[in-house]
Amino acid sequence: xxxxxxxxxxxxxxxxxxxxxxxxxxxxxxxxxxxxxxxxxxxxxxxxxxxxxxxxxxxxxxxxxxxxxxxxxxxxxxxxxxxxxxxxxxxxxxxxxxxxxxxxxxxxxxxxxxxxxxxxxxxxxxxxxxxxxxxxxxxxxxxxxxxxxxxxxxxxxxxxxxxxxxxxxxxxxxxxxxxxxxxxxxxxxxxxxxxxxxxxxxxxxxxxxxxxxxxxxxxxxxxxxxxxxxxxxxxxxxxxxxxxxxxxxxxxxxxxxxxxxxxxxxx
Amino acid sequence: xxxxxxxxxxxxxxxxxxxxxxxxxxxxxxxxxxxxxxxxxxxxxxxxxxxxxxxxxxxxxxxxxxxxxxxxxxxxxxxxxxxxxxxxxxxxxxxxxxxxxxxxxxxxxxxxxxxxxxxxxxxxxxxxxxxxxxxxxxxxxxxxxxxxxxxxxxxxxxxxxxxxxxxxxxxxxxxxxxxxxxxxxxxxxxxxxxxxxxxxxxxxxxxxxxxxxxxxxxxxx
Numbered sequence: 001x002x003x004x005x006x007x008x009x010x011x012x013x014x015x016x017x018x019x020x021x022x023x024x025x026x027x028x029x030x031x032x033x034x035x036x037x038x039x040x041x042x043x044x045x046x047x048x049x050x051x052x053x054x055x056x057x058x059x060x061x062x063x064x065x066x067x068x069x070x071x072x073x074x075x076x077x078x079x080x081x082x083x084x085x086x087x088x089x090x091x092x093x094x095x096x097x098x099x100x101x102x103x104x105x106x107x108x109x110x111x112x113x114x115x116x117x118x119x120x121x122x123x124x125x126x127x128x129x130x131x132x133x134x135x136x137x138x139x140x141x142x143x144x145x146x147x148x149x150x151x152x153x154x155x156x157x158x159x160x161x162x163x164x165x166x167x168x169x170x171x172x173x174x175x176x177x178x179x180x181x182x183x184x185x186x187x188x189x190x191x192x193x194x195x196x197x198x199x200x201x202x203x204x205x206x207x208x209x210x211x212x213x214x215x216x217x218x219x220x221x222x223x224x225x226x227x228x229x230x231x232x233x234x235x236x237x238x239x240x241x242x243x244x245x246x247x248x249x250x251x252x253x254x255x256x257x258x259x260x261x262x263x264x265x266x267x
Numbered sequence: 268x269x270x271x272x273x274x275x276x277x278x279x280x281x282x283x284x285x286x287x288x289x290x291x292x293x294x295x296x297x298x299x300x301x302x303x304x305x306x307x308x309x310x311x312x313x314x315x316x317x318x319x320x321x322x323x324x325x326x327x328x329x330x331x332x333x334x335x336x337x338x339x340x341x342x343x344x345x346x347x348x349x350x351x352x353x354x355x356x357x358x359x360x361x362x363x364x365x366x367x368x369x370x371x372x373x374x375x376x377x378x379x380x381x382x383x384x385x386x387x388x389x390x391x392x393x394x395x396x397x398x399x400x401x402x403x404x405x406x407x408x409x410x411x412x413x414x415x416x417x418x419x420x421x422x423x424x425x426x427x428x429x430x431x432x433x434x435x436x437x438x439x440x441x442x443x444x445x446x447x448x449x450x451x452x453x454x455x456x457x458x459x460x461x462x463x464x465x466x467x468x469x470x471x472x473x474x475x476x477x478x479x480x481x482x483x484x485x486x487x488x
Contacts, residue, residue: 010446011453017439018460025435029428032405 058238066176073129076122084119091115131179138168139175140202143182147200156190157197164204170267174243178211178263181236185213185259188232193217193257204265211261219256222249270455277462282317284469288476289314295480303479305348306426310472312340335376335386342393343369345430349400352423353407368396390441398434401427422475429471436464 091112134142140162147158169175182200189198196217203210222233233249240247245263252258289310292298298307316337323330346365350358372389380386404427408420440461447453 006450008450008453010443011450011456014439014443014447014457015460017443018436018464021435021438022432022464025431028402028405029431032408033424036408 076126177239209263274459309344332382425475433468
């Protein structure tokens with residue numbers, strides 16, 4: 001024992017050891033905490049990029065979809081529609097000749113009827129795909145026309161309060177998207193809130209368009225998982241995001257659907 | 268005298284915090300959570316051994332036999348806790364290794380150092396192994412973080428940090444306490460440092476267990 005250090009000399013050494021070990025432990029924890037945070041940040045950044053990429057993909061799909069709709073509507077109107085009209089004219093001319101062959105009279109009458117129906121259906125499809133009112137007169141008249149046609153079906157009653165100073169927005173692309181959003185919202189009201197009534201308020205002041213949509217249907221919880229991931233709401237959200245419009249979903253279960261859309265009208 | 272006094276009350280405070288942790292564990296059945304079974308058993312064992320140890324110390328009786336039991340129980344339970352965390356399942360071979368080391372510790376207590384002496388060998392071996400497991404968990408933590416237990420992972424890392432700080436700090440204390448047995452004043456200083464480390468350990472453990480038992484539920488927008 002003579003060779004060993006006395007207790008008062010050993011104690012500072014032990015204390016130093018304790019301090020060094022504790023400091024090393026703290027440094028190790030801090031280092032791992034820091035590196036883990038960096039990994040998490042990198043993961044979050046890559047997730048953000050992935051979400052942005054997905055959004056762009058969906059938005060591109062919407063753009064392509066709209067282009068296709070327009071092309072099909074034009075083809076229907078210009079190619080098929082006009083040719084059907086020509087066929088209808090020929091049929092009328094055939095009737096006018098007065099050379100009636102009794103056994104063909106019935107067939108010709110049926111053909112005329114079928115042709116008229118086909119012309120009407122193709123016109124409706126073309127209108128639905130790309131309403132000419134939207135293209136020619138702007139968003140507000142197109143909405144009025146849409147509401148009139150829906151009210152005429154008697155499935156739902158929509159009251160429009162239009163306080164807009166303008167009929168047409170500056171950007172056509174925004175008009176198409178706002179129109180599609182309203183179409184989607186109304187379709188949902190018809191689907192889920194059968195027989196309910198809807199109040200649609202449109203205000204346009206100082207280049208700001210405000211749309212308020214409220215129905216007295218069963219409503220829903222926008223935070224519920226089944227609704228958060230639904231195609232309809234996702235589509236609405238993507239279209240509005242694309243045109244930089246803000247939207248608030250104030251819908252509540254058993255309190256009806258309630259949406260507020262704000263859009264700054266600029267090119 | 269002052270050092271003894273402070274050390275004693277810090278130990279009481281540590282015991283109080285440990286009883287709070289135990290209360291939360293039992294009240295919320297935290298032991299049912301995956302990975303926490305052995306940890307909770309460790310808290311229960313610590314409490315059950317510390318209570319008689321404190322009573323014996325109060326009556327100035329040698330409570331070192333309890334330290335021998337505690338060292339073995341602590342080693343087995345914490346090592347099993349880490350094995351489950353690191354391997355995410357029970358590994359039979361490692362369980363045998365742990366049991367063998369525990370047996371060696373028992374032999375040390377009976378035949379080498381004796382149950383009325385300080386078990387510095389067993390304590391040092393135990394702390395070095397547990398410290399290593401704690402560091403391995405740190406390295407493994409990234410893969411654990413990516414699994415489904417992200418919420419509890421944060422608080423498991425707090426438990427790990429508590430073990431890491433306590434074992435690394437107290438390693439030198441238990442390793443060298445043998446040399447200071449003759450000087451009670453130096454030994455008291457050493458126990459004061461151990462009490463401080465133990466208190467820090469108990470605070471972090473209580474915080475982690477509290478957070479696991481009462482998670483703050485965030486509502487999604």
